[in-house]
Amino acid sequence: MIKRPSSPAMLILALCVAETLGMATFATYPALLPTFREEWGLSNWEAGLIGGVYFAGYLVAVPVLVTLTDRVDPRRIYLISMAISVVSALGFAVYANDLASASLWRFLQGVGLAGTYMPGLKALTDALPEKHQSRAVAFYTSSFGVGSSLSFVIAGELAAAFDWRMAFILSAIGPALAIVFAFWVLRPNPPAEDALPATRLLDFRPVFANRRALAFTLGYAVHNWELFGYRTWIVAFLVFAQSQQPAGAMGLGWAATTLAALVTLIGLPASVLGNELAHRFGRRQVLIVVMIASAIAGVAFGFSGATLPFVAVVFLAFVYGWAVIGDSATLTAGVIAAADPRYRGATMAMHSMIGFVGSFIGPLAFGAVLDAGGGEESGTAWGIAFASLSAVILIGPVLMLTMARRAEEDHNEAQKNRPQ
Numbered sequence: 410m411i412k413r414p415s416s417p418a419m420l421i422l423a424l425c426v427a428e429t430l431g432m433a434t435f436a437t438y439p440a441l442l443p444t445f446r447e448e449w450g451l452s453n454w455e456a457g458l459i460g461g462v463y464f465a466g467y468l469v470a471v472p473v474l475v476t477l478t479d480r481v482d483p484r485r486i487y488l489i490s491m492a493i494s495v496v497s498a499l500g501f502a503v504y505a506n507d508l509a510s511a512s513l514w515r516f517l518q519g520v521g522l523a524g525t526y527m528p529g530l531k532a533l534t535d536a537l538p539e540k541h542q543s544r545a546v547a548f549y550t551s552s553f554g555v556g557s558s559l560s561f562v563i564a565g566e567l568a569a570a571f572d573w574r575m576a577f578i579l580s581a582i583g584p585a586l587a588i589v590f591a592f593w594v595l596r597p598n599p600p601a602e603d604a605l606p607a608t609r610l611l612d613f614r615p616v617f618a619n620r621r622a623l624a625f626t627l628g629y630a631v632h633n634w635e636l637f638g639y640r641t642w643i644v645a646f647l648v649f650a651q652s653q654q655p656a657g658a659m660g661l662g663w664a665a666t667t668l669a670a671l672v673t674l675i676g677l678p679a680s681v682l683g684n685e686l687a688h689r690f691g692r693r694q695v696l697i698v699v700m701i702a703s704a705i706a707g708v709a710f711g712f713s714g715a716t717l718p719f720v721a722v723v724f725l726a727f728v729y730g731w732a733v734i735g736d737s738a739t740l741t742a743g744v745i746a747a748a749d750p751r752y753r754g755a756t757m758a759m760h761s762m763i764g765f766v767g768s769f770i771g772p773l774a775f776g777a778v779l780d781a782g783g784g785e786e787s788g789t790a791w792g793i794a795f796a797s798l799s800a801v802i803l804i805g806p807v808l809m810l811t812m813a814r815r816a817e818e819d820h821n822e823a824q825k826n827r828p829q
Contacts, residue, residue, distance in 0.1 A: 417541040420594060424533045425552040427590035431491055431525050432556025433563060433583025434498040438463070438515055440564035441573050445511070455508050462512045464765070466519025471761050474524040475531070478754035482599040483532035487591055490524020494584040497521055502577035521584070526553060527757045532595055534745055534753075546745060547684035547738035551677045554734075558674050615752045616759045622747035624812035626760045628696065628805045629740045630767035635703065635802040636733050638771035639795075642779075643669045643726065646791055650714040650722045653788065660719035668723060676730035683735035684742055692743045696736050697806040703732035704799035711795025715788025736805070771798070 438445070439460055446456045474486055497517035505511040530549050534542045560580070567576035617623060647665035654661055687695040706729040713722045741760065748756035778797045782790030 417537050417545075420536060421533065421541070421545045421548055423590060423594040424529060425548050427587040427594065428526070428529055428549060428552045429556040429559065430583040430590065431494060431529075431587035432553065432560055433580045434494055434518060434560065434577070435522070435557045436560035437498065437501075437564045437577050437580050438511075440561045441568050441576065444568065444573050449507055449511075451508065459508065459511045459515055462516045463519040463522075464769070466516035467523045468519075468762065468765055470520040470523035471527065471765075472758045474520075475527045475758035475761060476755045478528050478531045478757075479752060480754075482597055483528045483535065483754070484591070484595045484597060486524050486528045487532055487595075488588055490521050490528065491584045491588045491591065493517060494521030494525065495581045495588070498577050498581035498584070502574045502581075525584075525587075527761050528754075529591070530741075530745075531754055531757060532591075532598070535598055536595060542745060543684060543688065543742040544681075546742040547681045550738050550741055551680050554673060554677045554680075558670060561670070613755055613759055615749060616756050619747065619749060619752075619756065620812050622744050622756050622760075624808045625740050625743040625747060626756075626763050627812070628700075628736070628808050629744070629760055629764040631801050631804045631808075632700075632736055632740055633764045633767035634771035634774070635707070635798045636737070636771070637768040638775040638798045639707070639729065639733050640669070640673065641772035642775055642794070643672065645785065646711075646714060646795075647722070647726070649785060649788075649791060650719055653715045654719050658719055660723060663719075663723070668726065672726050672730040675727060676734045679731040679735040680738040684738040687739045687742070692739055693809045696739055696743075696809050699732065699735040699739075700802050700805040703729070703735065704803050706732040707795045707799040707802070708792070711798075712788070712792035714791050771801075774801075 442456055442460065445451060445459070451459075474490065477486055497514050497520075500517070501511065501514035505514050530546065533545050533549060537545055563580060563583075564576050567579050571579075644665045647668055651661055651663075651665070683695060683699055706725070710722075710725040710729040713725050717725075744756060744760045745753065775794050775798065779785060779790050779794040782793040784790055
């Protein structure tokens with residue numbers, strides 16, 4: 410029998426591989442959306458609804474499934490939820506043929522993600538010594554981006570080689586392999602009786618009372634607002650920037666979708682680097698610097714579309730892509746470190762839910778600002794829209810300077826008044 414990995418580095422690597430494999434079904438629908446719209450005669454609204462239902466499934470399930478990891482072995486939740494990812498992908502392949510049936514199976518795929526992403530991170534950090542947990546968070550959260558990017562490529566290639574149903578069937582191999590990996594890597598690790606929460610399952614009052622953890626969670630929400638606003642609109646912005654170039658300018662033949670994928674993939678190491686810098690210089694200090702840098706890069710990028718050569722626009726896209734992701738792992742590692750061990754799962758559930766709110770609002774708010782500023786044909790409107798993302802991310806340093814500091818002062822005062 411193959412031995413389980415015993416070193417922290419091998420454990421982190423193995424679970425990151427499992428997470429990447431588990432994401433294989435993530436983008437199967439959005440990558441093939443034009444096919445479904447044509448084959449099923451969907452309106453744009455209906456096509457968007459099927460896509461949005463995935464995140465509805467995630468949002469409904471995440472507070473329950475992640476909070477449960479404080480009370481039962483997160484390994485069990487992870488394995489069951491990964492199995493849901495397999496079944497829902499196969500169900501979509503076999504039974505989806507219209508708006509209602511596709512929405513049902515896509516909703517279940519969102520439930521699968523809710524029970525794998527954060528519960529997988531909880532299982533990983535629970536299995537590691539504290540000194541390795543922060544780096545584990547950085548690499549694990551980066552594997553989410555790698556997996557989701559590869560999912561787009563896999564879905565497109567499989568659908569081109571076979572058809573969309575076979576693309577869903579074969580993509581289900583990813584989470585099936587993830588089950589094998591996680592079952593092998595993770596030892597059963599139920600919480601000890603004396604470490605169980607003192608509150609009921611969905612009682613989040615202890616989470617909101619932890620002001621230090623809440624500061625990181627609210628920081629994560631504004632981070633996601635900026636990040637998903639940027640990722641949602643970057644392709645449209647690059648297309649606009651190309652339209653502003655003179656004939657024969659360098660870069661006019663570059664595919665905006667390919668550039669956007671490269672920006673996402675190449676930017677992922679920035680999350681790991683940001684977390685390493687936080688180890689050396691302190692989380693609060695690094696978050697403040699990275700968020701301010703991201704705000705500056707966002708404004709520069711937004712106003713570049715109608716004024717700079719396209720090569721310079723692409724360069725700024727990569728600069729902004731690095732800055733916008735540089736605080737991601739540090740925020741999640743911060744909330745895990747600040748959480749009461751008895752309520753770590755509940756804290757991660759709120760972290761994920763509140764972060765999702767930012768992910769949802771960011772792209773919508775960006776579009777509203779773009780319309781109000783003059784529309785997608787106006788360079789000034791694009792600049793203002795990206796500046797709105799910068800304004801939101803600057804809330805982060807304020808949170809770090811106020812809530813986190815105040816919470817640390819409370820902690821120090823409690824330590825001072827503790828009986829000797």
